Structures are given as C-alpha cells and as structure tokens.
Amino acid sequence: xxxxxxxxQGATGTPRVKTGFAEMFKGGVIMDVVxxxxxxxxxxxxxxxVMALERVPADIRAQGGVARMSDPDMIQGIxxxxxxxxxxxxRIGHFVxxxxxxxxxxxxxxxxxxxxxxxxxxxxxKFAFTVPFVNGATNIGEALxxxxxxxxxxxxxxxxxxxNVVEAVRHARxxxxxxxxxxxxxxxxxxxxxxxxxxxxxxxxxxxxxxxxPVPNFxxxxxxxPADAALMMQLGVDGVFVGSGIFKSAPGATETxxxxxxxxxxxxxxxxxxxxxxxxxxxxxxxxxxxxxxVGINIDTLPEEELLASRGW
Amino acid sequence: MSDTPFAGLTIGVLALQGAxxxxxxxxxxxxxxxxxxxLPKHLEGLDGLILPGGESTTMAKLxxxxxxxRALPDAYAQGLPMWGTCAGAILVAHExxxxxxxxxxxxxxxxxxxxxxGRQVASFEIDLDVEGLDAPFxxxxxRAPRIVSxxxxxxxxxxxxxxxxxxRHGHAFATVFHPELSNDDAxxxxxxxxxxxxxxxxxxxx
Numbered sequence: 469x470x471x472x473x474x475x476x477q478g479a480t481g482t483p484r485v486k487t488g489f490a491e492m493f494k495g496g497v498i499m500d501v502v503x504x505x506x507x508x509x510x511x512x513x514x515x516x517x518v519m520a521l522e523r524v525p526a527d528i529r530a531q532g533g534v535a536r537m538s539d540p541d542m543i544q545g546i547x548x549x550x551x552x553x554x555x556x557x558x559r560i561g562h563f564v565x566x567x568x569x570x571x572x573x574x575x576x577x578x579x580x581x582x583x584x585x586x587x588x589x590x591x592x593x594k595f596a597f598t599v600p601f602v603n604g605a606t607n608i609g610e611a612l613x614x615x616x617x618x619x620x621x622x623x624x625x626x627x628x629x630x631x632n633v634v635e636a637v638r639h640a641r642x643x644x645x646x647x648x649x650x651x652x653x654x655x656x657x658x659x660x661x662x663x664x665x666x667x668x669x670x671x672x673x674x675x676x677x678x679x680x681x682p683v684p685n686f687x688x689x690x691x692x693x694p695a696d697a698a699l700m701m702q703l704g705v706d707g708v709f710v711g712s713g714i715f716k717s718a719p720g721a722t723e724t725x726x727x728x729x730x731x732x733x734x735x736x737x738x739x740x741x742x743x744x745x746x747x748x749x750x751x752x753x754x755x756x757x758x759x760x761x762x763v764g765i766n767i768d769t770l771p772e773e774e775l776l777a778s779r780g781w
Numbered sequence: 782m783s784d785t786p787f788a789g790l791t792i793g794v795l796a797l798q799g800a801x802x803x804x805x806x807x808x809x810x811x812x813x814x815x816x817x818x819x820l821p822k823h824l825e826g827l828d829g830l831i832l833p834g835g836e837s838t839t840m841a842k843l844x845x846x847x848x849x850x851r852a853l854p855d856a857y858a859q860g861l862p863m864w865g866t867c868a869g870a871i872l873v874a875h876e877x878x879x880x881x882x883x884x885x886x887x888x889x890x891x892x893x894x895x896x897x898x899g900r901q902v903a904s905f906e907i908d909l910d911v912e913g914l915d916a917p918f919x920x921x922x923x924r925a926p927r928i929v930s931x932x933x934x935x936x937x938x939x940x941x942x943x944x945x946x947x948x949r950h951g952h953a954f955a956t957v958f959h960p961e962l963s964n965d966d967a968x969x970x971x972x973x974x975x976x977x978x979x980x981x982x983x984x985x986x987x
Contacts, residue, residue: 476942478907478922485904488800488962489923492835492868495798514843516798516836551895552836553924575901575924598902736842743797743843744819 481598483620489553489576489600490621490684493517493707497697497739498686500524500711503542504549509728510714513735517553517576519709520546525582525629526712526762529774535583537565540572547573555602560780561587563596570599576621577601581779582628582711589781594618604688606639606777608646609665612675615683616668622681624705625777626689629712631764633690635777636700640687644704651679689777692717692761694741694754701745708742710735716762730759785812787973793818793827797843799835799868803961807969821852829862829977832869834923834959837895840868841884850884857888862952862976870955871895871926878929889953890932891945897927909958911939911947913975914967920946920958928957952976 479485496516501507507518522538523531537558547554553575558565560579569577579592581604591614594601600620605611611622624643626636650672653661658676662669674682687700688709697708718730737754744750767775792808794801796817805815816823818830832840844850857863865873871893877883878894898904901924908917920941928945931937939947947956954976960968
C-alpha cells in the first residue's frame with residue numbers, strides 16, 4: 469500500500485494489518501458453529517473466534533454431496549449474534565465465494581479442503597482481498613505455497629470430522645520438523661530445497677533466518693479433548709481450531725439443557741487447556757467430568773476418496 | 782545487554798491469549814527480562830506488566846477463572862505500572878460502552894466501545910504523532926476499541942481523527958492500537974522510561 473495515497477483514514481488490507489490480526493488469535497481456540505446459539509455458547513466459553521458453517525465436517529462426511537460456502541443469511545445471523553471475530557469457509561479456488569464473504573464483512577476466510585474443491589489446480593489469489601485468509605497445509609511446501617499466494621495464517625489439515633488427532637499430529641510434526649531442518653541448513657542448499665518442495669525460495673530464506681513461518685501456524689482437524697489441544701500446543705503450534713469436537717460431543721444427551729451444559733464445559737476446558745498447555749495440574753483439572761466425547765473415526769478405515777487432507781495443490 | 786538503560790528490570794506480559802510473543806520480543810530487544818504471566822503467582826517481583834492484544838472476552842474469562850480480577854487491581858494499587866494494548870486497553874478500562882455490566886479491571890478512568898472502528902476489513906495502519914516520541918509512530922489498528930470518554934485528569938498522548946488512542950493516568954497506560962506489530966520499539970522504550978524506570982513509590986501515587 470502506497471503510504472502517500474493512504475489518506476487520513478490509513479491503509480486497510482496491508483500484509484501487516486492482515487497477519488497482525490492473525491497474531492491476535494494465538495494461544496486461543498477457534499470453534500466451528502452452525503447457528504447463532506452455538507456461536508453464543510462458543511463466545512461465552514472463551515473462543516477467540518467462531519467459524520460459521522452450515523454443516524460441521526462430521527456431518528459433511530456422514531451426509532456426502534457437494535459442500536459449499538454457507539448461506540449469507542446464516543453467516544449474517546452469526547455476525548449479528550456475537551462480538552468476537554467470525555470466520556467462514558470457501559471452496560478451494562472459489563474466489564467468487566470469497567468476494568461474497570468479504571462483502572458480508574466476515575473477518576477471516578478459510579479456503580478449506582473440508583468443502584468440495586472448486587478448482588483442481590489453483591488456489592485463490594489472497595493478495596487481491598482486504599480480508600485475510602487461513603489455509604490448510606500438510607507439509608512445509610504446501611504451507612509456503614499458500615503463504616506465497618497471500619495466506620495470513622496456516623493451519624494443519626488433520627483429518628477433519630474424525631475426532632482423531634493423529635493426522636493433525638503428523639502434519640504439525642512434518643511442518644515444524646522441516647522448519648527446524650531449513651533453519652540448520654547451509655544457505656547454498658536453500659534453492660534446491662525450495663525446488664524439491666515446490667516452495668517459494670524467498671519464503672524458504674525467511675524460514676532459514678527466523679526459524680518460523682512468517683504467519684501464525686495453528687492446528688486443526690480431529691481435536692476433540694483438552695489433552696488434544698495441549699498436545700498440539702506442546703508440539704509447537706500457535707493455537708487450535710476445533711471443528712466437530714465440541715458440538716458433536718455428548719451424543720447421548722437427549723435434553724437440550726444437558727447438551728448445552730456438556731458443550732459449554734468441553735469448550736471452556738479446551739480454552740483453558742490451550743492457555744495452560746504446559747501445566748499438567750491445570751490439564752488434569754480441566755479434563756475431569758467432560759462426559760462423552762464425539763464418537764470418532766479411525767482414519768485407516770476410511771477409503772482414500774473420503775480423505776479430505778489430500779485436497780489442495 | 783547490561784549496557785542498556787533498562788537492564789535489571791523484569792517486565793511481565795499477560796500470556797493468557799493473544800500477541801504476547803511480539804511484546805516479549807520488543808521488550809527483549811530493549812534489554813529487559815521478560816516473564817510470561819499465566820497465573821497470579823507469576824506477578825511476584827515484576828517491575829511492570831503489559832496486557833497484550835487478543836480477544837478481550839477470552840482474556841476476561843480466563844482472568845476471572847484464575848483470579849486475576851483481584852490480583853491485578855491489588856498489584857496496581859501497590860504501584861505496579863501496567864500497559865494495555867487493544868484488548869488489554871479494554872481490560873484496564875473503567876467501563877465498556879453499551880455493556881456496563883461486563884467486568885473490567887477499572888484501572889484507568891476511560892470508557893471504551895469494543896470493535897468501534899469496524900470489523901477486520903476496516904482495520905488499518907497509519908502514521909501517528911505521539912507525545913514524547915521523536916518520530917511519527919506507525920500504528921496498527923485491528924478491530925480496535927474506541928475510547929469514547931475520559932476522566933478530566935486522563936492525559937491524552939495521541940489522537941486519531943479526534944479520538945484519544947494513547948492515554949495515561951497514574952501508572953496505567955493504554956493504547957488502542959498495536960505497538961508490538963510495528964517493528965518500532967519506541968513506545969515500549971517510552972513505557973519503560975516514563976512509567977517503569979520512574980516508578981512512583983506507593984506513597985507518591987496514593
């Protein structure tokens with residue numbers, strides 16, 4: 469942004485304004501919600517943001533069909549219901565869905581593999597937007613390509629909607645391990661590393677110099693308990709997304725108040741575990757009496773075509 | 782780093798949630814010891830405390846859950862200098878406009894309106910003249926709260942479009958923008974110099 473033309477109102481949508489906003493979510497929990505009631509439960513429990521979507525990944529998995537951006541009415545209902553930031557998802561490569569969400573005033577866009585991809589080769593040019601984007605990544609090359617397209621935040625993909633944290637662990641270990649490797653590499657090896665991993669070389673150089681991605685790096689996919697959240701934090705991510713893990717918990721509860729109480733308690737506990745991830749005494753306390761977690765799926769029983777994490781190019 | 786004017790100081794950064802790492806890095810560049818504060822017992826022996834940006838509802842909830850709602854006013858009353866940035870400015874304020882029942886620490890007699898500069902698409906950065914700094918400061922406003930009223934004895938150090946954006950009262954300081962994102966440590970140095978190094982004694986501030 470040209471500072472001479474920014475005028476008295478300042479410059480919007482700059483990399484610093486977009487990534488700086490992403491920094492504010494660190495140490496926090498971003499929760500998937502499907503209606504205003506869940507959004508209020510999330511806000512009251514201490515979520516740093518909510519992700520508005522029509523179906524949580526567990527339901528997308530169960531029901532099948534093409535999963536798209538949510539109805540603007542539904543998103544507007546959530547924007548009006550809470551004071552914390554609201555995120556929403558677009559399909560990979562669907563820049564028109566992103567234009568619509570920006571027009572609605574959504575605070576952050578997730579270009580998400582959980583929805584059915586709209587483009588098999590290209591992702592959205594995120595520099596073209598004022599609103600910041602978060603993208604999923606399974607490895608360092610993918611993370612740096614997304615940042616190279618303008619993503620302001622990276623998250624692991626995990627395997628969404630399974631309640632199984634193993635893929636998020638795999639992706640976090642992969643990205644964080646490669647960051648350590650790049651950092652300790654001689655400078656003359658960086659170009660070949662960039663070529664081999666399909667990563668922009670200037671971003672490989674940044675990682676070499678700073679030992680970190682240039683944007684916050686969160687965990688997502690399969691986080692269902694306070695211990696899962698603290699595990700990801702101890703592995704070295706900056707914060708967590710919880711998708712189906714909260715509002716698919718307490719599957720056996722029949723009464724609404726009973727369900728709400730269980731959801732609230734689980735959500736609050738995951739928030740506390742994310743702050744106090746290094747304190748086993750706090751973790752033990754907040755892990756007590758949470759009731760039934762979401763049922764979960766063993767990922768190795770899923771057929772290849774039902775895996776979401778492999779979407780993204 | 783013992784040659785810096787701030788060597789020997791220990792500054793806490795409230796690390797419940799948010800951009801506490803950026804504050805830590807700015808403070809370390811200035812040569813002070815930094816401690817991340819997650820429980821009230823971590824306040825012991827601090828020379829100053831920063832309440833960072835993040836989500837104010839999240840931080841307020843965790844503050845109550847772990848007893849900071851009493852420990853921080855106590856520490857302030859005993860003379861601990863505090864600086865709230867963005868969400869931290871909401872936490873130290875006297876009151877939240879439109880939501881007076883939402884508890885705050887009530888350390889600085891200002892009223893703030895949350896997110897009053899707009900949603901994220903309206904977030905912005907701009908050069909700001911701040912009293913006490915030699916050069917304009919690049920200020921980053923992110924879903925910033927607006928200071929809608931101040932008590933008469935609140936000292937305003939900077940304004941944007943007429944509204945106060947950096948204010949001081951006693952040993953409490955608040956900025957509604959994010960100095961930790963500017964790659965400019967001038968405001969952190971100002972806080973250390975004006976509020977921490979010249980820390981008033983309990984008698985003087987009483």
